[in-house]
Amino acid sequence: MDVYKIQGQKRLQGTIKVSGAKNSAVALIPASILASSPVTIEGLPEILDVWTLKSLLEEIGGQVTFEDGVMSINPETMIDMPLPNGNVKKLRASYYLMGAMLGRFKQAVIGLPGGCYLGPRPIDQHIKGFEALGAKVTNEHGAIYLRADELKGAKIYLDVSSVGATINIMLAAVLAKGQTIIENAAKEPEIIDVATLLTSMGAKIKGAGTNVIRIDGVESLSGTKHTIIPDRIEAGTYMIMAAAIGDGITIDNVIPLHLEPITAKLREMGVEVQEYEEKIHIPKVEKLKSVDIKTLVYPGFPTDLQQPFSVLQTQAHGTSVVTDTVYSARFKHIAELKRMGATGQVEGRSSIIKGATPLTAASVTATDLRAGAALVIAGLLASGETEIHDIYHIERGYSGLIEKLRGLGAVIDKVTLTSAAVTEEK
Numbered sequence: 001m002d003v004y005k006i007q008g009q010k011r012l013q014g015t016i017k018v019s020g021a022k023n024s025a026v027a028l029i030p031a032s033i034l035a036s037s038p039v040t041i042e043g044l045p046e047i048l049d050v051w052t053l054k055s056l057l058e059e060i061g062g063q064v065t066f067e068d069g070v071m072s073i074n075p076e077t078m079i080d081m082p083l084p085n086g087n088v089k090k091l092r093a094s095y096y097l098m099g100a101m102l103g104r105f106k107q108a109v110i111g112l113p114g115g116c117y118l119g120p121r122p123i124d125q126h127i128k129g130f131e132a133l134g135a136k137v138t139n140e141h142g143a144i145y146l147r148a149d150e151l152k153g154a155k156i157y158l159d160v161s162s163v164g165a166t167i168n169i170m171l172a173a174v175l176a177k178g179q180t181i182i183e184n185a186a187k188e189p190e191i192i193d194v195a196t197l198l199t200s201m202g203a204k205i206k207g208a209g210t211n212v213i214r215i216d217g218v219e220s221l222s223g224t225k226h227t228i229i230p231d232r233i234e235a236g237t238y239m240i241m242a243a244a245i246g247d248g249i250t251i252d253n254v255i256p257l258h259l260e261p262i263t264a265k266l267r268e269m270g271v272e273v274q275e276y277e278e279k280i281h282i283p284k285v286e287k288l289k290s291v292d293i294k295t296l297v298y299p300g301f302p303t304d305l306q307q308p309f310s311v312l313q314t315q316a317h318g319t320s321v322v323t324d325t326v327y328s329a330r331f332k333h334i335a336e337l338k339r340m341g342a343t344g345q346v347e348g349r350s351s352i353i354k355g356a357t358p359l360t361a362a363s364v365t366a367t368d369l370r371a372g373a374a375l376v377i378a379g380l381l382a383s384g385e386t387e388i389h390d391i392y393h394i395e396r397g398y399s400g401l402i403e404k405l406r407g408l409g410a411v412i413d414k415v416t417l418t419s420a421a422v423t424e425e426k
């Protein structure tokens with residue numbers, strides 16, 4: 001079992017480079033299934049989710065190479081192999097195989113997805129979209145069976161602005177006959193990135209990034225080369241870390257516009273955020289003011305950053321309230337932060353954090369991906385040696401984390417615990 005060990009209270013300084021966006025990567029890779037010739041995606045993050053998707057494409061017969069962030073996918077040899085179990089359960093975004101395989105083969109069998117448990121995460125809006133396009137969809141023993149004689153464009157109103165449903169319907173609709181209109185579509189930058197790839201493959205998509213997306217189906221799509229956008233959630237995590245324990249940190253390879261919700265909140269807390277074309281610099285912070293946050297769909301404050309942000313709130317003077325309107329149970333990190341001396345409690349969909357509290361090292365568990373990111377920041381702040389368990393969650397989303405943090409002066413190691421050490425801890 002691997003853990004991260006962090007010696008805290010080392011001030012961090014320098015430049016940290018952000019990788020390609022996880023939530024784009026996990027949609028761009030399945031999108032390649034729709035092409036009739038090779039697709040190359042550049043700048044991909046080296047994270048578990050990307051490796052798992054590579055294996056999934058290979059399971060359906062794709063020829064895939066992945067080196068130095070560049071994935072080359074030959075989809076010509078792919079077949080409509082059922083994927084009811086196994087790798088599909090390791091990540092949330094395996095649901096994109098439904099839209100992409102339905103689009104190409106007009107049928108697919110895909111196990112219900114995994115990913116972080118943050119409260120219920122239904123996929124009813126994805127299914128509603130597939131059905132509107134003409135597919136018959138059934139759930140048999142935990143796998144979704146999709147089949148269509150042909151896919152026909154339709155008008156689909158999403159009950160919730162779901163990122164996954166918006167992208168999945170786009171994937172299924174690009175090769176459908178006629179026009180598809182997605183209303184109340186999600187507007188996240190990753191949706192624009194996927195639309196950009198599909199458009200460069202020959203798809204006709206208008207309105208990605210707004211709440212109405214129009215797709216005119218085409219006969220076929222061809223291979224292309226695409227460069228992914230930077231990861232705004234990874235960048236936001238490092239901005240929070242810079243405000244917490246930085247002595248001047250530059251975050252490189254960012255699109256500052258995508259970071260506006262986090263930049264605005266940091267400024268409210270008294271953090272100076274200097275924006276450049278593709279970089280953000282955060283000088284040392286003297287004093288943090290408490291602020292409340294409410295997560296919302298883009299361009300609101302991202303739910304994926306509320307857990308790391310809570311660590312900063314433990315260092316702010318006063319009481320802060322975090323309300324997550326997207327997920328009902330994204331608060332498991334609070335119990336872990338309390339082990340490290342934080343003062344916080346969870347009430348319904350909110351966490352209430354009182355600061356400023358010095359953090360002390362403890363043995364803690366990354367219950368999910370961003371809880372893990374929060375614990376890394378807490379470990380960097382805490383006195384003593386923090387040990388973080390279940391780091392596979394963190395490695396689903398942060399590329400080269402140890403090396404990147406060491407580059408700023410952090411003392412962090414990935415250590416394999418022997419079974420004797422694990423038993424002793426229990």
Ligand SMILES: CC(=O)N[C@H]1[C@@H](OP(=O)(O)OP(=O)(O)OC[C@H]2O[C@@H](n3ccc(=O)[nH]c3=O)[C@H](O)[C@@H]2O)O[C@H](CO)[C@@H](O)[C@@H]1O
Binds near residue numbers: 125161164303304326
């Ligand atoms: C792989 C990926 O891109 N993951 C991101 C994606 O997840 P994901 O695509 O799963 O999130 P959604 O945008 O779909 O979910 C938003 C909300 O809608 C609800 N919902 C969603 C679909 C559905 O069919 N029915 C339904 O009720 C969800 O329970 C949730 O409350 O967007 C989330 C919200 O920004 C992020 O936290 C995740 O990092």
Ligand SMILES: C=C(OP(=O)(O)O)C(=O)O
Binds near residue numbers: 022092115116369397
């Ligand atoms: C919730 C997240 O990911 P996923 O949807 O892949 O579980 C996340 O990236 O914070």
